[in-house]
Amino acid sequence: MGRRYDVISFLSDAGTTDESVGVAKAVIREIAPHVTVIDVTHGIAPFDVRAGSLALARAVPYLPSGIVLGVVDPGAGTSRRAVAIEVAGGEGVMVGPDNGLLAPAVRLAGGGERAVVLTNPEHLLAVGGTWSGRDIFAPAAAALCNGVDLGDLGAAVDVDELVPGLVPLPRQEGERIVGEVLWVDHYGNCQLNIGEAEIAELGERVEVSAGEVLRVAALVEAFDTLGPGAVGLLVDGSGMLTLVLARRSAAEELGVVAGDAVTLGPLTDGVRTPGTTSSVQLRPR
Amino acid sequence: MGRRYDVISFLSDAGTTDESVGVAKAVIREIAPHVTVIDVTHGIAPFDVRAGSLALARAVPYLPSGIVLGVVDPGAGTSRRAVAIEVAGGEGVMVGPDNGLLAPAVRLAGGGERAVVLTNPEHLLAVGGTWSGRDIFAPAAAALCNGVDLGDLGAAVDVDELVPGLVPLPRQEGERIVGEVLWVDHYGNCQLNIGEAEIAELGERVEVSAGEVLRVAALVEAFDTLGPGAVGLLVDGSGMLTLVLARRSAAEELGVVAGDAVTLGPLTDGVRTPGTTSSVQLRPR
Amino acid sequence: MGRRYDVISFLSDAGTTDESVGVAKAVIREIAPHVTVIDVTHGIAPFDVRAGSLALARAVPYLPSGIVLGVVDPGAGTSRRAVAIEVAGGEGVMVGPDNGLLAPAVRLAGGGERAVVLTNPEHLLAVGGTWSGRDIFAPAAAALCNGVDLGDLGAAVDVDELVPGLVPLPRQEGERIVGEVLWVDHYGNCQLNIGEAEIAELGERVEVSAGEVLRVAALVEAFDTLGPGAVGLLVDGSGMLTLVLARRSAAEELGVVAGDAVTLGPLTDGVRTPGTTSSVQLRPR
Numbered sequence: 001m002g003r004r005y006d007v008i009s010f011l012s013d014a015g016t017t018d019e020s021v022g023v024a025k026a027v028i029r030e031i032a033p034h035v036t037v038i039d040v041t042h043g044i045a046p047f048d049v050r051a052g053s054l055a056l057a058r059a060v061p062y063l064p065s066g067i068v069l070g071v072v073d074p075g076a077g078t079s080r081r082a083v084a085i086e087v088a089g090g091e092g093v094m095v096g097p098d099n100g101l102l103a104p105a106v107r108l109a110g111g112g113e114r115a116v117v118l119t120n121p122e123h124l125l126a127v128g129g130t131w132s133g134r135d136i137f138a139p140a141a142a143a144l145c146n147g148v149d150l151g152d153l154g155a156a157v158d159v160d161e162l163v164p165g166l167v168p169l170p171r172q173e174g175e176r177i178v179g180e181v182l183w184v185d186h187y188g189n190c191q192l193n194i195g196e197a198e199i200a201e202l203g204e205r206v207e208v209s210a211g212e213v214l215r216v217a218a219l220v221e222a223f224d225t226l227g228p229g230a231v232g233l234l235v236d237g238s239g240m241l242t243l244v245l246a247r248r249s250a251a252e253e254l255g256v257v258a259g260d261a262v263t264l265g266p267l268t269d270g271v272r273t274p275g276t277t278s279s280v281q282l283r284p285r
Numbered sequence: 286m287g288r289r290y291d292v293i294s295f296l297s298d299a300g301t302t303d304e305s306v307g308v309a310k311a312v313i314r315e316i317a318p319h320v321t322v323i324d325v326t327h328g329i330a331p332f333d334v335r336a337g338s339l340a341l342a343r344a345v346p347y348l349p350s351g352i353v354l355g356v357v358d359p360g361a362g363t364s365r366r367a368v369a370i371e372v373a374g375g376e377g378v379m380v381g382p383d384n385g386l387l388a389p390a391v392r393l394a395g396g397g398e399r400a401v402v403l404t405n406p407e408h409l410l411a412v413g414g415t416w417s418g419r420d421i422f423a424p425a426a427a428a429l430c431n432g433v434d435l436g437d438l439g440a441a442v443d444v445d446e447l448v449p450g451l452v453p454l455p456r457q458e459g460e461r462i463v464g465e466v467l468w469v470d471h472y473g474n475c476q477l478n479i480g481e482a483e484i485a486e487l488g489e490r491v492e493v494s495a496g497e498v499l500r501v502a503a504l505v506e507a508f509d510t511l512g513p514g515a516v517g518l519l520v521d522g523s524g525m526l527t528l529v530l531a532r533r534s535a536a537e538e539l540g541v542v543a544g545d546a547v548t549l550g551p552l553t554d555g556v557r558t559p560g561t562t563s564s565v566q567l568r569p570r
Numbered sequence: 571m572g573r574r575y576d577v578i579s580f581l582s583d584a585g586t587t588d589e590s591v592g593v594a595k596a597v598i599r600e601i602a603p604h605v606t607v608i609d610v611t612h613g614i615a616p617f618d619v620r621a622g623s624l625a626l627a628r629a630v631p632y633l634p635s636g637i638v639l640g641v642v643d644p645g646a647g648t649s650r651r652a653v654a655i656e657v658a659g660g661e662g663v664m665v666g667p668d669n670g671l672l673a674p675a676v677r678l679a680g681g682g683e684r685a686v687v688l689t690n691p692e693h694l695l696a697v698g699g700t701w702s703g704r705d706i707f708a709p710a711a712a713a714l715c716n717g718v719d720l721g722d723l724g725a726a727v728d729v730d731e732l733v734p735g736l737v738p739l740p741r742q743e744g745e746r747i748v749g750e751v752l753w754v755d756h757y758g759n760c761q762l763n764i765g766e767a768e769i770a771e772l773g774e775r776v777e778v779s780a781g782e783v784l785r786v787a788a789l790v791e792a793f794d795t796l797g798p799g800a801v802g803l804l805v806d807g808s809g810m811l812t813l814v815l816a817r818r819s820a821a822e823e824l825g826v827v828a829g830d831a832v833t834l835g836p837l838t839d840g841v842r843t844p845g846t847t848s849s850v851q852l853r854p855r
Contacts, residue, residue: 007599011589036599038592040592040593040596041586041592043585043586043587043588059593185590186583186585186588222647222648223644223646224647236700236701237700237705246644247617
């Protein structure tokens with residue numbers, strides 16, 4: 001039995017304020033000492049499967065060959081399945097709950113080719129514990145690194161029967177496009193589910209409405225080309241349109257959080273000073 | 286002088302918002318480049334020796350052989366002793382301040398067999414600094430990994446004279462058991478100092494009182510078997526009873542923090558709808 | 571092409587609540603698998619170049635030979651230069667934006683000897699992305715670890731033309747010295763830009779004024795030698811005077827944040843009970 005993989009890229013909603021993640025990494029070390037763990041993030045909001053799936057999808061193009069370990073698992077201990085999904089001819093295996101968390105990453109990696117449910121107690125620490133990261137997913141990931149065959153971890157499951165990921169699609173409404181905030185990053189930038197091509201008709205300035213806030217955003221290529229308080233739209237590191245300000249939080253400025261609707265459209269009279277973007281907010285009573 | 290240990294499991298209250306922990310790890314790297322550091326957590330509340338000792342005790346059954354480095358050290362620079370305690374025939378050494386932080390972990394590892402005070406300046410960066418993690422404990426831990434004998438770090442100290450850990454015990458009051466919240470985890474689950482056996486007589490539903498909140502909790506095996514808003518009691522990953530909700534924070538719902546008293550007892554008239562657990566809260570004026 | 575460096579010490583303001591830092595570390599792993607990344611901290615406040623430069627300067631005396639990767643880069647994507655600066659005869663290279671972030675660390679390491687702008691696309695993932703940590707700085711750092719020569723990363727730049735760091739100097743006002751809070755650490759200790767020698771004339775007790783708060787601070791060597799609520803001044807792990815309390819936050823007690831002015835002087839009648847430090851606060855109306 002050789003050492004098959006030497007990297008586990010680990011994402012969870014378990015935080016780092018207690019020992020949960022540290023203990024899962026200790027379990028990996030104990031089983032497969034040759035493995036390097038890359039912490040993708042453990043800061044996914046508790047129970048937020050969608051946010052976790054989006055973060056994994058953004059990360060996966062950059063992750064090394066090996067195991068992707070994703071644990072956002074509010075259904076731990078119930079009948080939800082724990083799975084491992086092989087992708088890219090065995091170059092990688094994604095390990096986690098079958099609740100949609102892994103689905104977008106699997107699709108980006110070319111789709112699942114083989115999958116099993118993690119039920120073989122020989123490769124788990126415990127079957128029904130509350131911290132499935134420690135008891136089920138970490139030991140299974142480590143076993144794969146040691147060269148254990150996917151098929152030894154449990155019964156095969158049809159990859160077409162795995163729970164799909166749900167990524168919201170924007171919709172066209174006349175000249176306007178209605179999307180939503182996929183992600184507010186650490187700086188307050190608001191990634192939308194809208195690509196650059198979808199606003200190609202709108203020109204260099206776009207009207208942005210989010211809740212009761214109405215603003216004009218300029219298409220820019222860098223944060224610091226914006227004046228103080230001005231809203232910009234740029235294509236972020238994942239290729240999506242993102243609402244930004246220079247050195248300030250766009251999420252605070254626009255009053256939005258992940259999941260909120262945002263509409264982009266041509267300039268209208270609703271925003272009376274399209275030349276500036278710093279002060280116009282219309283708040284209907 | 287061989288390489289004796291290759292893992293340091295590191296817990297502290299130093300956080301990761303500044304460079305303190307990074308610098309301690311740089312010190313370890315400089316002295317013992319072959320060592321892997323596992324961050325158990327650095328999110329222990331500042332100065333909270335008890336919380337640190339409980340987290341270490343929960344983690345220690347999963348940690349690899351090697352060094353356990355624990356730094357929650359409000360007495361840094363005073364006469365409190367810095368110690369290293371050998372356990373399990375030398376399979377592990379616990380390094381940290383002698384303030385009770387390490388005591389429960391030492392006991393779980395079978396008890397201290399040999400201990401020294403860390404006073405040999407040859408293996409320290411500085412003797413009386415304010416960040417003892419960097420100046421005293423990290424270099425001592427790294428020296429042990431390099432094969433330095435425990436006895437070379439300083440004078441022997443009787444293991445029976447080390448400061449003990451204080452873990453609160455629950456007490457019986459008639460049919461009721463009065464315990465306390467040991468730990469609120471990242472999800473808001475509230476671990477109690479009460480084991481399952483201690484409520485064996487109470488049946489499948491238990492009355493929970495915490496401050497002015499009175500609720501019924503069902504014994505469950507998984508979070509998601511609870512209805513929305515319902516309180517459950519499950520045996521957590523450490524074997525202790527834990528108050529939980531499905532996909533919500535039990536600590537918020539019950540208004541408790543670590544250290545608060547919680548009483549478990551048989552159902553009484555105080556909770557008038559024992560069949561449901563979602564709405565009954567009695568708040569005396 | 572040999573393996574030239576095997577450690578990258580990484581500091582940023584990118585936080586760990588999303589995948590940004592994890593992805594940058596994945597990029598390093600992909601390019602230079604032999605490298606260990608030491609996370610100095612990713613908790614620098616967003617966009618706070620000064621705070622990042624101070625944390626790097628505090629850390630750099632403890633960092634191993636190799637690469638220092640610093641990414642606090644509000645000007646990402648603009649004409650600000652991305653640079654690599656060789657120090658100490660090639661023992662180390664500091665990589666980051668040319669905005670002053672690296673300057674104090676470079677000076678502490680003996681000054682820059684050679685520098686280049688990071689423009690060679692062969693060693694970058696992308697030229698103008700928004701997350702320059704991933705696209706520019708991490709790949710350049712990894713390339714250096716693999717033995718790529720500094721000169722291969724881009725055109726040489728005069729080290730004397732790099733943006734300097736700005737560390738505020740205290741000023742004398744009669745018997746008093748006016749400084750500022752450089753850093754509030756995780757425990758609330760307030761590091762000043764004042765050294766011990768600068769208050770040598772003031773004796774063992776010093777009057778501290780910060781905003782409207784006036785207190786007496788005793789010079790101490792350890793937190794726990796202070797009584798409850800008493801303010802102390804100690805020489806911290808970086809050799810600077812630091813305002814502290816025992817097991818409490820001095821920043822909260824004094825109502826200060828990083829950048830606030832603090833004056834140290836001889837005792838005056840303004841503080842009427844110099845023997846105690848626990849209760850005197852004069853707040854003008």
